Amino acid sequence: MAYYRDYLALDKILDAQTLESDKHGQHAHDEMLFIVTHQAFELWFKQVMFELRSVIDTLNVPYVAEAAVATCHARLQRVNKIMELATNQFSILETMTPPDFMDFRAFLNPASGFQSAQFRVLEIALGLPEQKRVLKHYSDAMDPRDRAIIEQARQMTSLFTVVEKWLEKMPFMEASGFTFWQAYRQAVVDMLDRDRAEVRTLAEAEHRDPAEALAQIDGIEDGFHGLFDEQRYSEMLTSGVRRLSQRATHAVLFIATYRNEPLLQIPYRFIDAVTELDKLVSLWRFRHTLMVSRMIGMRVGTGGSSGHDYLMQTAMKQRVFDDITAMNSFLIPAMYIPSLPQELAQRLQFVNEART
Amino acid sequence: MAYYRDYLALDKILDAQTLESDKHGQHAHDEMLFIVTHQAFELWFKQVMFELRSVIDTLNVPYVAEAAVATCHARLQRVNKIMELATNQFSILETMTPPDFMDFRAFLNPASGFQSAQFRVLEIALGLPEQKRVLKHYSDAMDPRDRAIIEQARQMTSLFTVVEKWLEKMPFMEASGFTFWQAYRQAVVDMLDRDRAEVRTLAEAEHRDPAEALAQIDGIEDGFHGLFDEQRYSEMLTSGVRRLSQRATHAVLFIATYRNEPLLQIPYRFIDAVTELDKLVSLWRFRHTLMVSRMIGMRVGTGGSSGHDYLMQTAMKQRVFDDITAMNSFLIPAMYIPSLPQELAQRLQFVNEART
């Protein structure tokens, strides 16, 4: 039983805006916007982390029930909606002009940059590996308490880890005498053989040399072989070209291929939501970079190293689930997809429908 | 000199979420979202009020410089962007399903409704008159501190008041031998006379009775006369049909009509931003109503009075600046607009251009 204002702790929330420009006796009107927008970011990041931890905990068990995947999916969809909205908040911040930012920017040192511990924790909770991080060291301007929070996050299980484990346990990839990766590999071979035949026929008709086109098909085949060959996959893991285990990778292909089977509908949507989140974090970073370049220019005055380029790199490269997104290069058209043995197909149904 | 987390008071902001369901030992996962979303609303309302007060204070002076109007316009544009984003926050809240809300709704009494004192203060600061308020009494569930804040807001000058005063002081409506309202009235008469002639010609050609069409034109003319006749305007004010003073109303027409003159460009955009804000507050309310109907159904179970209908009424009727919006019914096509005397036209220029 509480009043609205007590329930929402508005005494804390609405009393948390102290302008540095006021402390320096040089009131800068727009500093309030700067503070409130960043606080709104932090509020939403708290919610994002709350959902993310619950998703990780739900998946971090020996056996994940189907209903649990549905819950995880719903929570990731929420996280994605929040990231979309949070990204739009930059448009509000940008109602501040760069010269207006100049009026209080100097007062913010060393807090002027975006040093959100929560955002860093979010990256770690997603599973961003340190070797992918563009800027590896801590900023000198980082609060020791924040460092501690970040170090603690490093000890926790990441979304990448639990998703990989959950994928590896996908039980239908060898069942009822069916081995998914073998069937899929054969389907790819059939598809590419047909492509080769077509290329040759066309080349003959047009009196052209089919060599180049055939070489391209060979390249595609080689790409597929990399997925299915244990030795080569293992080398890709070692060299860092891939990070997701081979079995988990196969599971992604399996789920995407048979996504319309009742049991795989929610898993497919869940995987899609995971890569969507990865994408939205990139988009947030890119949008942030555009905002920074608006506020303080695109290059440092002296031509030295550029914060702008660094930020761009984080937006482009710090993807956590790119191995899953990459699987979309390896989908094959419906006509080549291997059919499932009837028994297996039935195991992917609901009890009710399986009986009929 | 402060760390990011101290500058943003994150110890307060991120420690302000206490779930009632936890207090009752029945953790409801989605209550966190409920709290965080409402806190985000309140943060943005704080920013909205900060801007609104600055706009009111800037205009609440004997002489408002043109540069000041530009500042007010920029700040209202910011407010409008915030209101748009805040409205989108309902989509996040609606990732919670109604049955999930059921899990903690009972714990919230009496704080379950949207009892934001800041939103009420915002309405008052805009200038919502008590007689337009659909629900006039305070909710029993309102905190006495909030009542005090609201009562205090009632003592302060509203945006409506300062905008009306600023409009009334528009200096060019009688100048250089030109009286705007007389010229405009004559233009309307000319326009409607031509319309009547057209109606008669057309009716004759088609052997129809022009009476109905002529009556309609008479009705339009009567509407215009109501604007220009002091006696009738005064009656409209008394009866509550209009609330904006006659002189301010004429100024709105003047500014809209000559909005491309350099001196009137920013004033026109400012007025437009004011009515836009009015519109966005309506939209926020409507969106809120849709959310409430999603969460708790569209009618009260017993068929008694309906919160849903009440909320709909507030979205429809609690407009503050509808007298300004209504002026768009009284614009006339460019070809009928009275030309300004050259001297007056020049006074609406910049020094630099006036000289050339």
Add this chain to the structure above:
Amino acid sequence: MAYYRDYLALDKILDAQTLESDKHGQHAHDEMLFIVTHQAFELWFKQVMFELRSVIDTLNVPYVAEAAVATCHARLQRVNKIMELATNQFSILETMTPPDFMDFRAFLNPASGFQSAQFRVLEIALGLPEQKRVLKHYSDAMDPRDRAIIEQARQMTSLFTVVEKWLEKMPFMEASGFTFWQAYRQAVVDMLDRDRAEVRTLAEAEHRDPAEALAQIDGIEDGFHGLFDEQRYSEMLTSGVRRLSQRATHAVLFIATYRNEPLLQIPYRFIDAVTELDKLVSLWRFRHTLMVSRMIGMRVGTGGSSGHDYLMQTAMKQRVFDDITAMNSFLIPAMYIPSLPQELAQRLQFVNEART
């Protein structure tokens, strides 16, 4: 094999903008925006209808497979995203000022209003009954071809109809010796009895008369009885208070109550998407109303009947699935929900999990 421009028929799409103001020799720059925005609306409405028809056709069969419901859900989510975006298009149109609209408004007669046949068809396809339509007759300005299209749409099956039928066929409401509506009714009785006991205890402790609070509970109970009593439900159908059949109504409650059972997860999300669409159509209408009031003022000059009020009424009242949304008033807290018999619970699982 086609070029991009041929594939997208850009010769048609980009050559479809003819300004009436140009025809009249009075070029109005903003008319292009008016045309393009409305064409974008119509393009999206075409897509919406394409998805909606596919959903209706998919459900309009004797037996709807679970996988089909998942497809329908995905398509409605798409429709909902389109409606959200389309609603935002009004913000683009509103970069046109009302006086700029005046420059070409007169040339548009009788096409000035929003006379989209596709939108009308959308309403009919959703299942808007004619008796709920605020304005019942056709506009005189409507093209005979459009009337024909609309009349044809009336002959087709609506989303309301197929959703109702699909709900009525929900097979688990009487199964394994469990009759859902009886169990739910009993749960409600138990819940309200406990509420009454609490009210009496509290009243005694505070020496107050419990009569008013008890009467309120009686009212709530009566509301529930109306749902379960065949006679009373039938009267509600006759009087128009409700439109959805009693059995379908029970199915909504059933699905919402046991929404976490694997077999009901997608059905629940689908129902939610249906009411979301209903909501978004309302929101589109409300946003449209705000745009109209911006462009041509809030009242007709003569004080006669108001287009603005009419449009507001359509936004408020023309809901198709309000009977489903209303069910959220009849949910009960988790602790009162009747448990399912084990056998029935198992039938709501996947084959795979049911076996373990």
Add this chain to the structure above:
Amino acid sequence: MAYYRDYLALDKILDAQTLESDKHGQHAHDEMLFIVTHQAFELWFKQVMFELRSVIDTLNVPYVAEAAVATCHARLQRVNKIMELATNQFSILETMTPPDFMDFRAFLNPASGFQSAQFRVLEIALGLPEQKRVLKHYSDAMDPRDRAIIEQARQMTSLFTVVEKWLEKMPFMEASGFTFWQAYRQAVVDMLDRDRAEVRTLAEAEHRDPAEALAQIDGIEDGFHGLFDEQRYSEMLTSGVRRLSQRATHAVLFIATYRNEPLLQIPYRFIDAVTELDKLVSLWRFRHTLMVSRMIGMRVGTGGSSGHDYLMQTAMKQRVFDDITAMNSFLIPAMYIPSLPQELAQRLQFVNEART
């Protein structure tokens, strides 16, 4: 006088969707969405080009009146709103899953990529120089008609050109005995001298070597000198480090510095809208890149050259107005800004205010 459907040419617009998958007898439901979304993009790009050409034409005159700049600003704001909405359209397209895209992707060759001639024309109309273009040659898949349209666009005046010319003509930079760049340069020197003194004092107090900090200030000073020194600026133009003329660059600094003077308010907003457009085009490209990586994976299977990386590069590097955005690095705090001579300040007023 036309019906709504004729006015909007709906017979063309709604009859322009022909599915390639249907032609091949393999109906792919989601191809309709693919077509409609791209048509919506093209419709909006037509509107963007319509506004952009009008802005360029308005500025492409010997003397640009202030009222004209206001019109250009309003039109660019509209363009920016359109670009924001168009970017959101990707979210609609992404309701299509990658495997669903597979169902018709093969039928689209060679039209599968985004080969919009209008988008290319937009880049050229903004003023993207060929040397900045990441991919310089035409795609083989481009229609000869599109090439012709693009070649024609190259002959037309760009926004960059007219904005540069308009900036160069800014008349107040040498007036009333005041030379802006000299005064600004002196202000920078004063500011940096004070910074140096502070650095030395602080270093002495803390017994540290000030050399590094002083070197940094020297670097900043050198950056400013590059702006003001004719020889060095000319070298930057030659080497391609800068593209905007020195005089135009000074005008940007002048307008930003004195942006609150009445005459400069609209010019400042206009420049801001220009760089905002540049930013939004980048954002569109980045969002497009994310969509492509979702649909067809992040890398080409064989490890060959990557379309994804190329697209990322265009989003990062193809900025047209980065020289203007970069000026935000060269703003100085309000306390160092040189005051304007009274006579000049007065020339930046309105006639009306200058008189009082």
